[in-house]
Amino acid sequence: MIVTVVDAFAERPFEGNPAAVCLLDAPAAEDWMRGLAAEMNLSETAFLTPGDDGAFNLRWLTPEVEVDLCGHATLASAHLLYEVGHVGPEETVRFDTRSGRLTVRQSGERTYTMDFPATPPEAADLDGVAEAFGVEPVWTGRSRFDGFVVLESEAAVRGATPDLGAVAGLDARGVILTARADESSPYDVVSRFFAPGAGVPEDPVTGSAHCAIGPHWATELGRDEVSCFQASRRGGHVGVRVVGDRVELTGHAVTVHRAELAPGASP
Known part of the structure; x- marks a missing residue:
């Protein structure tokens, strides 16, 4: 049993967000998948099995919970399928997930565009968020x-110092901090993402968060395409194009290593 680690939303190794990808012949036991996700201790581990009509069933597990939507591990999964030849370079990868069918196409060398549901935010009070992040x-x-x-500046996003215990207590999977990028930046907007309640204190680059970031800033900026940078320590670029109630997320990916599980650790 081989586990592949791919840096997603990364142009070179050790940037972006690493995801572990397991390509299985058949569904594995729940406790094994949860155990491996905890062992890998990455934001997400993706589990792929053959599905209907040439699609793949895809599940995403953090070290703590299974999630309904994950962008970087989907990108990593598609990258692996193209890389090992399970999908031809001109084909579209189809994934059946807890968020319905998602598709990914190759749009350049180690560059992929994912079709995801848009999840635009609606105005709402977030009790305790100012105290949890030390921001206004x-x-x-x-x-x-x-x-x-939304914060007043890129500097405010980059400089936020959250109380992760307080963030975990907020009523949400995670919290997105975002602002317009500085005028000197090559990007339109910046963000950071925190989900300590799901076992992810600060996520390096979060594809699913850009299903909300993209539509919000597309409306604010008055255009369909938005260039986004997630300003974590590793950092990563996400290109977003809003298409009705969908978003196209574009990013690079690179394989970092493959590991063979010992017989006693295999499913």
Whole structure:
């Protein structure tokens, strides 16, 4: 049994967000999958099995919980399928997930575009968020999954120092901090994402968060395409194009290593 680690939303190794990907012949036991996800201790481990009509069933597990939508582990999964030849370079990968069917196409060398549901935030109060992050929000809302906090500047996003215990106590999967990028930046917006309650204190690059970030800033900026940078320690670029109630997320990926599980650790 081989586990592949792929850096997603990364142009070179050791950037972006690492995800472990397991390509299985058949579904594995729940306790084994949860155990491996905890063992890998990455934001997500993806589990792929053959599905209907040439699609793949895809599940995402953090070290603590299974999630309904994950962008970087989907990107990593597609990258692996193209890399090992399970999908031809001109084909589209189809994934059946807890968020319905998702598709990914190759749009350049080690570059992929994912078709995801848009989850635009709606205005809402987030009790305790200012205290949890030590910031004064300009605007707060909620997307399908997360709290959404707009700050006054890129510096405010980069400089936020959250109390992770307090963040875990907020009523949301995670919290997105975002702002317009500085005028000197090559990007339109910046963000950070925190989900300590799901076992992810700060996520390096969060594809699913951009299902909310993209639509919000597309409306604010008055255009369909938004260039986004997640300003974690590792960092990563996500290109977003809003298409009706869907978003296209584009990013690079690179394989970092493959490991063979010992017989006693295999499913």
